[in-house]
Amino acid sequence: xxxxxxxxxxxxxxxxxxxxxxxxxxxxxxxxxxxxxxxxxxxxxxxxxxxxxxxxxxxxxxxxxxxxxxxxxxxxxxxxxxxxxxxxxxxxxxxxxxxxxxxxxxxxxxxxxxxxxxxxxxxxxxxxxxxxxxxxxxxxxxxxxxxxxxxxxxxxxxxxxxxxxxxxxxxxxxxxxxxxxxxxxxxxxxxxxxxxxxxxxxxxxxxxxxxxxxxx
Numbered sequence: 001x002x003x004x005x006x007x008x009x010x011x012x013x014x015x016x017x018x019x020x021x022x023x024x025x026x027x028x029x030x031x032x033x034x035x036x037x038x039x040x041x042x043x044x045x046x047x048x049x050x051x052x053x054x055x056x057x058x059x060x061x062x063x064x065x066x067x068x069x070x071x072x073x074x075x076x077x078x079x080x081x082x083x084x085x086x087x088x089x090x091x092x093x094x095x096x097x098x099x100x101x102x103x104x105x106x107x108x109x110x111x112x113x114x115x116x117x118x119x120x121x122x123x124x125x126x127x128x129x130x131x132x133x134x135x136x137x138x139x140x141x142x143x144x145x146x147x148x149x150x151x152x153x154x155x156x157x158x159x160x161x162x163x164x165x166x167x168x169x170x171x172x173x174x175x176x177x178x179x180x181x182x183x184x185x186x187x188x189x190x191x192x193x194x195x196x197x198x199x200x201x202x203x204x205x206x207x208x209x210x211x212x213x214x215x216x
Contacts, residue, residue, distance in 0.1 A: 003141055143184050146175075
């Protein structure tokens with residue numbers, strides 16, 4: 001299978017926005033358009049002759065949804081998020097930023113799929129960072145778009161509104177159990193990693209049933 005992925009970090013939080021397509025169909029997926037991402041993403045969509053098929057939010061924190069509204073307006077694409085995080089799209093935030101509200105018209109529910117050309121992403125509901133955090137898993141490509149659930153050497157914070165230690169433990173244990181070691185992990189912040197690279201501490205989290213400091 002062919003596929004193309006472009007990533008760039010936006011805003012003061014350096015949030016990764018992903019543009020994904022199969023290299024054949026013009027249909028494309030954007031994941032997490034952060035502050036200022038919309039113009040850059042539209043430039044790349046146009047440069048590659050693509051049509052934005054869906055905008056997917058891994059969760060509803062402002063750094064990941066900041067440019068939802070302008071990207072929907074520029075592209076005409078539908079917006080998708082897990083229903084448990086849909087309330088976060090109202091523009092309110094604790095940082096004093098003027099964020100344009102957005103409205104999701106598709107749900108990213110457990111067991112559903114996002115199809116982009118020849119690519120099929122399974123929606124995994126992985127709460128803990130927020131109530132409605134999801135990962136998007138393309139099994140044939142061995143690719144996991146992980147949002148703020150799993151990072152290189154770390155996991156998403158649970159001390160923000162909607163965070164939950166027990167849910168995060170369960171979500172990390174699920175990834176360790178269900179996702180093959182060779183899968184590439186594309187996180188919401190920072191560099192990519194693999195499940196294999198994170199397995200030692202993920203397994204300790206799963207075995208202990210509590211969040212621990214990641215490490216070798």
